[in-house]
Amino acid sequence: xNQNKQIIVEFKDVVKxxxxxxxxxxxxxxxxxxxxTHVLCGRSGAGKSTLIRCINYLExxxxxxxxxxxxxxxxxxxxxxxxxxxxxxxxxxxxPHMTILENALLGPMKALGQHKGEMIDQIGTYFEKVGLENKxxxxxxELSGGQKQRAxxxxxxxxxxxxxxxxxxxxxxDPEMIGEVLNVMEKLADEGRTxxxxxxxxxxxxxxxxxxxxxxxxxxxxxxxxxKFFTDPGHESxxxxxxxxx
Amino acid sequence: xxxxxxxxxxxxxQILSAFGTTVFYFIVCSIAAVLxxxxxxxxxxxxxxxxxxxxxxYITVFRxxxxxxxxxxxxYGLPFIGISLPAFLCALIxxxxxxxxxxxxxxxGYIESVPKGDWEAGESLALSRFQVIRYxxxxxxxxxxxxxxxxxxxxVIKDTxxxxxxxxxxxxxVSNSIYARTFDTTGFLISAICYLLLFLILSVVSKQxxxxxxxxx
Amino acid sequence: MSKKTVALxxxxxxxxxxxxxxxxxxxxAESGSTVAVEETVDAMDSIFESGKLVVATELGTPPFAFKNxxxxxxxxxxxxxxxxxxxxxxVELEVRPFxxxxxxxxxxxxxxDMLTTCLTRTTARAGKMIFIEPFVAVSAHALVRKxxxxxxxxxxxxxxxxxxxxxxxxxxxxxxxxxxDAQMKTxxxxxxxxxxxSAKRADAxxxxxxxxxxxxxxxxxxFELITEPIAWDSLAFATRFDSPKxxxxxxxxMRLSKMSGKYAEVFQKWMGYAYEPTFEVGS
Amino acid sequence: xxxxxxxxxxxxSAGLLALLKVIPISMVLSLIIGIIVGVLxxxxxxxxxxxxxxxxxIMRGLPPLTLLLLVFFSGSFVSPIVTAIxxxxxxxxxxxxEIIRAGIxxxxxxxxxxxxxxxxxxxxxxxxxxxxxxxxxxxxSLVGQYVxxxxxxxxxxxxxxxxxxxxxxxxxxxxxxxxxxxxxxxIFFFIICYCLERLSKYLERRxxxxxxx
Numbered sequence: 001x002n003q004n005k006q007i008i009v010e011f012k013d014v015v016k017x018x019x020x021x022x023x024x025x026x027x028x029x030x031x032x033x034x035x036x037t038h039v040l041c042g043r044s045g046a047g048k049s050t051l052i053r054c055i056n057y058l059e060x061x062x063x064x065x066x067x068x069x070x071x072x073x074x075x076x077x078x079x080x081x082x083x084x085x086x087x088x089x090x091x092x093x094x095x096p097h098m099t100i101l102e103n104a105l106l107g108p109m110k111a112l113g114q115h116k117g118e119m120i121d122q123i124g125t126y127f128e129k130v131g132l133e134n135k136x137x138x139x140x141x142e143l144s145g146g147q148k149q150r151a152x153x154x155x156x157x158x159x160x161x162x163x164x165x166x167x168x169x170x171x172x173x174d175p176e177m178i179g180e181v182l183n184v185m186e187k188l189a190d191e192g193r194t195x196x197x198x199x200x201x202x203x204x205x206x207x208x209x210x211x212x213x214x215x216x217x218x219x220x221x222x223x224x225x226x227x228k229f230f231t232d233p234g235h236e237s238x239x240x241x242x243x244x245x246x
Numbered sequence: 247x248x249x250x251x252x253x254x255x256x257x258x259x260q261i262l263s264a265f266g267t268t269v270f271y272f273i274v275c276s277i278a279a280v281l282x283x284x285x286x287x288x289x290x291x292x293x294x295x296x297x298x299x300x301x302x303x304y305i306t307v308f309r310x311x312x313x314x315x316x317x318x319x320x321x322y323g324l325p326f327i328g329i330s331l332p333a334f335l336c337a338l339i340x341x342x343x344x345x346x347x348x349x350x351x352x353x354x355g356y357i358e359s360v361p362k363g364d365w366e367a368g369e370s371l372a373l374s375r376f377q378v379i380r381y382x383x384x385x386x387x388x389x390x391x392x393x394x395x396x397x398x399x400x401x402v403i404k405d406t407x408x409x410x411x412x413x414x415x416x417x418x419x420v421s422n423s424i425y426a427r428t429f430d431t432t433g434f435l436i437s438a439i440c441y442l443l444l445f446l447i448l449s450v451v452s453k454q455x456x457x458x459x460x461x462x463x
Numbered sequence: 464m465s466k467k468t469v470a471l472x473x474x475x476x477x478x479x480x481x482x483x484x485x486x487x488x489x490x491x492a493e494s495g496s497t498v499a500v501e502e503t504v505d506a507m508d509s510i511f512e513s514g515k516l517v518v519a520t521e522l523g524t525p526p527f528a529f530k531n532x533x534x535x536x537x538x539x540x541x542x543x544x545x546x547x548x549x550x551x552x553x554v555e556l557e558v559r560p561f562x563x564x565x566x567x568x569x570x571x572x573x574x575x576d577m578l579t580t581c582l583t584r585t586t587a588r589a590g591k592m593i594f595i596e597p598f599v600a601v602s603a604h605a606l607v608r609k610x611x612x613x614x615x616x617x618x619x620x621x622x623x624x625x626x627x628x629x630x631x632x633x634x635x636x637x638x639x640x641x642x643x644d645a646q647m648k649t650x651x652x653x654x655x656x657x658x659x660x661s662a663k664r665a666d667a668x669x670x671x672x673x674x675x676x677x678x679x680x681x682x683x684x685x686f687e688l689i690t691e692p693i694a695w696d697s698l699a700f701a702t703r704f705d706s707p708k709x710x711x712x713x714x715x716x717m718r719l720s721k722m723s724g725k726y727a728e729v730f731q732k733w734m735g736y737a738y739e740p741t742f743e744v745g746s
Numbered sequence: 747x748x749x750x751x752x753x754x755x756x757x758x759s760a761g762l763l764a765l766l767k768v769i770p771i772s773m774v775l776s777l778i779i780g781i782i783v784g785v786l787x788x789x790x791x792x793x794x795x796x797x798x799x800x801x802x803x804i805m806r807g808l809p810p811l812t813l814l815l816l817v818f819f820s821g822s823f824v825s826p827i828v829t830a831i832x833x834x835x836x837x838x839x840x841x842x843x844e845i846i847r848a849g850i851x852x853x854x855x856x857x858x859x860x861x862x863x864x865x866x867x868x869x870x871x872x873x874x875x876x877x878x879x880x881x882x883x884x885x886x887s888l889v890g891q892y893v894x895x896x897x898x899x900x901x902x903x904x905x906x907x908x909x910x911x912x913x914x915x916x917x918x919x920x921x922x923x924x925x926x927x928x929x930x931x932x933i934f935f936f937i938i939c940y941c942l943e944r945l946s947k948y949l950e951r952r953x954x955x956x957x958x959x
């Protein structure tokens with residue numbers, strides 16, 4: 001089945017270390033495929049966040065190569081790559097001085113050079129999709145955490161990205177708000193958007209993921225489809241992890 | 247020290263025009279200083295190698311030398327190397343460079359305290375570094391900086407009194423000249439009241455601005 | 464509770480001390496003139512007591528009083544005359560330099576016994592201090608840039624003309640009276656005024672001839688004098704009203720040194736030309 | 747050229763002496779005023795608190811130059827240098843008072859309550875418990891205020907104190923290098939103020955490290 005899909009992100013022997021001896025990505029090789037929802041899980045400190053932050057050059061790698069749609073992730077290509085992959089952060093990172101509509105318009109208008117008029121209808125439908133059509137003119141400070149994260153997802157969608165990176169999108173939320181964000185993400189997965197999701201929400205992974213990878217100490221230990229992952233992950237450390245959190 | 251009303255009756259046209267001059271210089275100079283400071287802090291935030299060092303040196307030098315010496319250098323010094331600027335420009339450039347250094351230091355502090363995530367969010371939207379600063383970071387930093395900035399701007403009111411020493415007929419100069427002719431210090435009292443008035447008006451206005459521009463996070 | 468009150472009272476007392484010391488200072492200064500009538504000491508007496516004559520001068524006024532850049536000494540015609548006067552009295556001379564605006568207050572507040580600087584005699588000033596017989600008479604002129612088109616005094620009385628003079632000097636008022644249409648500005652020192660004129664910030668600089676000549680020598684060939692004087696200026700030492708003895712002695716010294724020829728000697732040395740008694744200075 | 751600068755420096759050194767009198771005395775006096783007014787401002791004593799607010803507001807709104815000229819020409823004080831010292835102390839005292847008041851306010855409420863609970867009087871609470879903690883936290887802003895005080899000493903040339911800037915203006919007529927003269931003056935102030943600025947940054951870091959430990 002993989003053979004039919006195009007590789008969208010390719011990690012080739014990637015090493016990333018903070019300081020001298022703290023290796024976060026340890027000679028990592030990995031492919032992510034177009035149209036898939038790929039969930040990354042693992043203990044905190046395993047390097048999941050760093051991995052996806054390397055994809056849009058928020059972190060610089062020390063050696064190896066990352067290719068996004070065949071293009072190497074370097075300083076020179078950073079902006080072209082960022083136009084293709086949007087990111088949703090753990091702590092939303094909405095700009096507090098702009099309404100959420102302005103937040104969503106900023107990237108398309110300033111980075112992609114699109115006109116406000118062209119964009120505004122499309123962004124309106126995104127807001128409808130996440131259920132914030134009545135809140136478009138609110139400032140982030142006036143919204144709840146769940147609403148903020150949904151607005152941040154709209155901001156990512158507004159870029160019309162080939163790939164959306166989710167960096168623990170529900171970790172900073174109160175429990176009662178996690179559901180509303182996961183629902184939106186499930187919808188996106190159903191639409192067939194390419195997503196790489198770092199999360200601890202195993203329920204979401206089971207329902208929405210096409211593939212789940214388990215990371216440990218800077219390496220991908222296991223990658224498989226969800227049903228296999230939860231029943232027979234094939235690796236002892238994954239089993240231990242699953243036992244702990246389920 | 248007593249208040250003699252006759253000074254006000256005899257000299258009110260001069261005092262009024264001096265008050266106007268002070269207000270004019272205050273407004274023009276503080277606007278110039280703020281704009282210049284914003285420009286400098288953008289350049290600093292761009293982290294252009296070499297340029298940053300030069301700007302750091304500029305800020306350190308102008309923060310740590312007296313404004314009066316800077317004004318004298320501009321006004322009485324520069325003509326000797328062939329640059330004769332009119333008093334207005336000397337005052338403007340002097341305040342712009344001096345207060346600009348202070349204000350840009352304030353803005354820089356607030357730019358640095360904008361959460362790192364906001365920089366990253368801007369970068370992931372494929373904005374250039376300048377665009378991130380221009381649209382995402384600077385507007386927040388400026389709003390946060392309003393209280394500190396208005397505090398610094400209220401110092402510009404006081405700075406205008408130094409212009410009396412470079413041939414500008416503002417409040418302090420006129421009260422000095424009233425004293426030279428009448429040996430009466432009421433002129434100084436009047437100008438003191440004018441400065442306080444300006445200061446109080448600015449305080450009220452800045453409270454409003456602070457309220458208006460407060461960023462909720 | 465009582466301890467609290469005691470502490471508060473302590474702080475209050477401290478505060479009041481500060482306020483009161485401030486008050487007593489200001490009241491003593493205000494009532495100074497009335498007290499003076501009863502119990503003040505003539506400066507002459509205190510000079511003999513301390514063996515020191517303290518005078519105030521402004522330094523930026525060559526050849527009357529200036530600091531020699533090589534030796535660092537304060538010298539000039541006024542200083543030498545003051546020295547001669549001190550020698551006559553048999554006391555030491557202490558010269559304290561002030562900026563022009565601080566000169567008159569320095570005498571009135573009793574920091575110095577006498578002003579030995581280029582003080583123009585005016586009626587208003589005569590109400591504040593006793594003038595000694597003038598030590599020099601100079602004409603006051605307007606200095607203009609060569610080729611500026613300003614050639615007569617009448618040209619100066621024009622709204623487009625900017626006049627400048629020394630801050631706190633008499634020409635600020637005089638200039639305002641003589642040229643009511645022109646704009647009157649001031650600068651701190653003689654040199655600052657010369658800069659202002661050269662930099663075209665001012666069109667004419669009003670001062671006495673000697674000051675103007677020193678400005679002209681700063682800017683060789685740039686400036687010229689309007690020969691018609693705007694005023695005659697007789698410069699005199701001055702002392703306080705509470706010191707008539709000192710004033711009397713200084714007047715006598717001035718008169719006698721002019722008669723003995725000593726004055727002419729000193730005049731020639733500093734002014735560079737021979738002393739000719741004028742109707743006012745000589746008599 | 748070099749000889750000229752030697753002359754300039756030689757000439758200016760006399761002005762330095764005046765500054766060495768004015769600066770330390772004003773620093774100490776403004777600190778004393780600042781402590782008294784700052785503590786009074788914190789205590790919020792009826793009526794007195796209005797006087798404190800009035801004093802601080804006037805000093806914050808008034809240019810020091812105008813204050814110097816007003817006090818000097820009103821003739822209440824004996825000499826320009828004494829006027830300069832008193833005016834600078836009163837002016838900066840208000841700012842120091844604000845710094846100290848803010849410092850006291852920043853001390854956690856628990857410290858006050860702790861001192862009250864062991865029955866200390868207001869005075870001994872301030873002296874033994876609160877102020878020792880305040881010093882540490884206010885040193886950086888205090889040094890910052892002193893930098894402003896030092897720079898403000900250039901203004902006292904306007905009332906005829908023969909300090910650095912005044913000598914600089916005099917020597918312009920003799921040595922014909924105004925740019926050089928003013929640059930020398932600027933360098934002098936820069937050296938002092940820059941050292942103080944570094945000191946305050948250093949102390950700030952030290953204090954931060956200490957409170958984290």
